Amino acid sequence: MEPCSHPAAETTRLFPARDYVTGEGFAIARCGRCALHVTQPVPTDLGRYYPATYYGAAGASRFPRPVEWLQGLLYARRARAVERLAGARPGRVLDVGCGRGRLLAAFRARGWQVQGTELSEGSAALPRAAGVPVFVGPLEAAPWVDGSFDAITLWHVLEHWPDPALPLAHAARLLRPGGVLLVGVPNFASPEARLSRSGWFHLDVPRHLAHLGPGDLERLLAARELEVRAWSYLAPEYDLFSLVQSAQNALGLRQNLLYGFLRSPAARLVDGTPAQTLLALLLAVPLGLLAAPLSLALAALRVGSSVTALAVKRP
Numbered sequence: 001m002e003p004c005s006h007p008a009a010e011t012t013r014l015f016p017a018r019d020y021v022t023g024e025g026f027a028i029a030r031c032g033r034c035a036l037h038v039t040q041p042v043p044t045d046l047g048r049y050y051p052a053t054y055y056g057a058a059g060a061s062r063f064p065r066p067v068e069w070l071q072g073l074l075y076a077r078r079a080r081a082v083e084r085l086a087g088a089r090p091g092r093v094l095d096v097g098c099g100r101g102r103l104l105a106a107f108r109a110r111g112w113q114v115q116g117t118e119l120s121e122g123s124a125a126l127p128r129a130a131g132v133p134v135f136v137g138p139l140e141a142a143p144w145v146d147g148s149f150d151a152i153t154l155w156h157v158l159e160h161w162p163d164p165a166l167p168l169a170h171a172a173r174l175l176r177p178g179g180v181l182l183v184g185v186p187n188f189a190s191p192e193a194r195l196s197r198s199g200w201f202h203l204d205v206p207r208h209l210a211h212l213g214p215g216d217l218e219r220l221l222a223a224r225e226l227e228v229r230a231w232s233y234l235a236p237e238y239d240l241f242s243l244v245q246s247a248q249n250a251l252g253l254r255q256n257l258l259y260g261f262l263r264s265p266a267a268r269l270v271d272g273t274p275a276q277t278l279l280a281l282l283l284a285v286p287l288g289l290l291a292a293p294l295s296l297a298l299a300a301l302r303v304g305s306s307v308t309a310l311a312v313k314r315p
Contacts, residue, residue, distance in 0.1 A: 003163035004034040011040065017198040017205045019049065020255040021269050026205040028198075034163070037188055037211040042162050047120065049207055051269065067262075071237050075106040078182060082151045083110060085229060085310055086180045091150025094174065096139055096167060097157030101127030107151075108132075115149075117142065139170045147176040154183045156238075156306075159208040165220055172224035177315040181226055184235060184308035189213025191298065192246055192305045199249035201242040201256060202305065214307050226311040233304030234295065242305045243291035244284055253280055 011029040014037070018025050029040050043049060083090065090111035095104045098116030104127070108114045116134045118124040124134040135142050152171045158164045171181060186202030187193065188211035193200045202208070212220075218228055241259070249255050253272070258280040260270035272280070298304045 003166045004031060004036070006031040006033065006036075006038050006040065006042075006162065008040070011038070013040075015197050017203055018255070019205055021051065022049065024206075028203070028205070028211065034165070036164070036216060038162065039205045039209045039211070042209060043206050046206070050120075050123070052122070067237065071102060072106070074235075074237055075103045076109070078103065078153075078155075079106040079110055079112075081230075081310060082107075082153070082180050082182050083112075085312060086151050087178075092148065093151040093153065094144075094149045094171075095153045095155070096171065097154065097160065098127050098132060098134065099123075101130045101132035101134075103153060103155055104132050105130065112151075139167050142170075142174070144174055146173050147179075148174050149179060150176060151180045151182070154181070156184050156186070156235075158183055159185050159210050159212060162209045164210045164212065165223070168220055168224050168226075172226055172313060175313045177313055179313050181221070181311045181313065182308070183217065183221075183311070184232075184306060185212045185217065186238075186242075187213055187233070187303070187305055187307040189215065190303050190305050190307075192243060196246040196250060199246060199255065201245040201249065201259070202238070212307075214302075214309075217307060217309055221309060221311050225314045227314055228309045228311045230310040231302070232299075232308040233302050233306070234299035235304075235306035235308065236295075239295045239299070239305040240288065240291045243295055244287045247287050247291075248280055248283060251283070253283075258284055 010032040014028045014030060016025060016027050027040050028037060030037050092113045093107045095116045098104055098118060101116055104114040104116055114132055116127050116132050117139060118134050118136055121136055124136050127134050152175050158167060161167050175181060221228060245256060245259050248258055254276055256270060257272040257276060260268055261277055
């Protein structure tokens with residue numbers, strides 16, 4: 001399947017956006033050919049927008065320990081949900097864009113055979129240090145035969161492709177009939193995204209190249225014979241903080257300053273002045289108290305800041 005190139009003549013520019021790490025300018029546009037919202041232009045060298053500190057250092061935490069502890073619990077819960085849908089027994093799982101390998105660690109603890117992918121040797125070093133086998137390269141170049149996996153996960157990585165139809169097509173090919181696909185993305189159709197626009201924490205241009213809502217996701221999955229069995233509109237490790245950070249961005253603080261401060265020194269992407277950092281920390285308390293019930297309410301209304309689909313490949 002040929003990816004959509006989102007030709008400029010067939011896109012409608014919606015609003016400008018700026019990379020909070022490099023300061024470079026981009027735009028969010030709607031493609032008239034595939035109907036997706038995309039980042040333009042797509043950089044010719046994406047690698048330089050992923051600094052060495054993006055994943056942190058081997059053996060070191062990327063976020064405060066309570067956040068990493070919460071992530072571990074949530075990854076274990078997601079692994080259980082996939083296993084129940086896959087036949088209530090361990091199998092073989094592929095995590096596309098496996099990051100530090102923590103989701104795969106949750107599967108391995110349940111007896112699954114695990115496999116990850118990453119795009120560079122540098123990013124593959126961290127999960128390999130944790131004992132995860134990692135294929136380096138694009139998914140379409142992976143060596144596995146069709147139907148090799150009982151489950152495939154794309155956890156907040158689909159938005160990193162210019163055309164998310166392409167990785168979904170390859171994932172569907174690698175998944176056995178009846179196998180399970182777990183895919184989660186930031187929800188571009190959420191009220192937070194619509195109100196925050198260029199200040200939305202999850203916009204993250206140009207690392208995020210496609211911006212998807214539930215309707216986009218369902219359409220892309222259905223075209224690959226993937227039937228959604230369950231939706232979720234809450235990713236707690238992302239959504240509560242996203243509301244706080246988007247609010248601080250709207251108030252005029254250095255974009256994503258709180259996020260930069262909370263990352264460990266080995267994983268820090270941005271810094272601010274001491275005064276701005278102190279203000280960000282002080283504002284985080286009242287904003288966090290507001291964000292907790294608000295994120296639950298938005299999820300109940302099916303308009304949360306993240307959207308997750310559990311889908312099964314039709315026989």
